[in-house]
Amino acid sequence: MTVLVTGATGHVGANLVRALVEQGHRVRALVHSTGASLSGLDVEQARGDVTDAASLDAAMRGVEDVYHLAAVISILGDRGGELVRINVEGVRNVARAARRAGVRRLVHMSSCHAFDLDWGPGAIHEGAPRPKAGDPFYNRSKAMGEAALRAEIGLGLDAVIVNPTGVIGPYDFGPSRMGRFFLSLARGRLPSLIDGGFDFVDVRDLAATTIAAAARGRTGENYLVGGRYVAVREIADVGARCFGVTAPRVVAPMWLARGGAPFMDAFGRVTGREPLYTSESLHALRAGRICSDRAKAELGHAPRPLETTVRDIYGWFESTGALSRRNAW
Numbered sequence: 001m002t003v004l005v006t007g008a009t010g011h012v013g014a015n016l017v018r019a020l021v022e023q024g025h026r027v028r029a030l031v032h033s034t035g036a037s038l039s040g041l042d043v044e045q046a047r048g049d050v051t052d053a054a055s056l057d058a059a060m061r062g063v064e065d066v067y068h069l070a071a072v073i074s075i076l077g078d079r080g081g082e083l084v085r086i087n088v089e090g091v092r093n094v095a096r097a098a099r100r101a102g103v104r105r106l107v108h109m110s111s112c113h114a115f116d117l118d119w120g121p122g123a124i125h126e127g128a129p130r131p132k133a134g135d136p137f138y139n140r141s142k143a144m145g146e147a148a149l150r151a152e153i154g155l156g157l158d159a160v161i162v163n164p165t166g167v168i169g170p171y172d173f174g175p176s177r178m179g180r181f182f183l184s185l186a187r188g189r190l191p192s193l194i195d196g197g198f199d200f201v202d203v204r205d206l207a208a209t210t211i212a213a214a215a216r217g218r219t220g221e222n223y224l225v226g227g228r229y230v231a232v233r234e235i236a237d238v239g240a241r242c243f244g245v246t247a248p249r250v251v252a253p254m255w256l257a258r259g260g261a262p263f264m265d266a267f268g269r270v271t272g273r274e275p276l277y278t279s280e281s282l283h284a285l286r287a288g289r290i291c292s293d294r295a296k297a298e299l300g301h302a303p304r305p306l307e308t309t310v311r312d313i314y315g316w317f318e319s320t321g322a323l324s325r326r327n328a329w
């Protein structure tokens with residue numbers, strides 16, 4: 001089967017492409033430019049952009065399944081309209097191109113942030129409400145992207161939606177925000193931690209479940225794909241134990257972090273750089289538990305232990321030279 005992957009050079013994409021190749025699929029990756037994440041892989045690279053309909057039409061030719069992963073993650077609002085262009089209009093463009101091309105199925109990689117993470121009671125599941133007006137713009141953009149996709153489903157597109165939680169794992173070429181967390185922890189550059197926690201899933205488990213969604217997910221359904229809820233304190237302790245360093249002892253209470261958030265937000269807006277945290281990132285650390293029962297029952301989702309994932313993260317960083325015992329400090 002020939003499959004198209006958008007966002008193939010990102011963290012999830014690098015792992016999904018490897019899993020697809022290992023299963024014998026012919027993979028075409030929609031890319032802006034070549035990069036290390038696809039180096040050495042037997043993958044066809046098609047130059048294009050999710051905002052360019054012509055490049056999407058060309059990339060879809062001869063494709064049976066499409067995995068749409070391209071997205072922008074932000075903890076600093078809409079970033080000049082970028083989230084709308086990529087997370088909303090980009091989804092619409094890919095879905096329309098897939099429908100025009102008559103692909104067998106599209107799997108859209110959304111996010112757990114497409115739901116109201118403050119919702120209660122109990123764990124957040126696929127029937128939970130969508131983000132509120134005052135929620136981070138990233139969350140709302142992911143929900144709007146799903147709405148754009150559903151309009152195309154209504155016109156005949158066969159599509160399934162995967163909603164991962166916080167993604168961690170190897171082949172993190174970026175590195176991702178959590179990848180930078182683990183690197184900073186190993187190098188002793190985290191002055192303190194922040195109270196709170198989140199659900200984290202191994203990127204390889206996410207890739208396997210995403211492929212299963214293409215094979216047997218139900219059209220139009222959402223599948224929340226998580227691992228387990230982990231406090232920031234715990235994930236730092238696991239990382240420190242795996243790499244053999246000491247985790248920060250100081251954990252700033254949420255009320256104190258929220259008090260400093262407006263200054264962090266202003267720093268990000270002025271410099272264009274992501275600060276240590278923002279009001280939007282703190283919102284995630286106050287999220288409720290995530291329920292992945294549907295993905296487990298219907299797609300065979302099977303998250304591995306957190307410590308296994310963290311050991312593999314550090315092993316991969318060391319294998320690439322990004323982090324060695326000699327330069328950890």
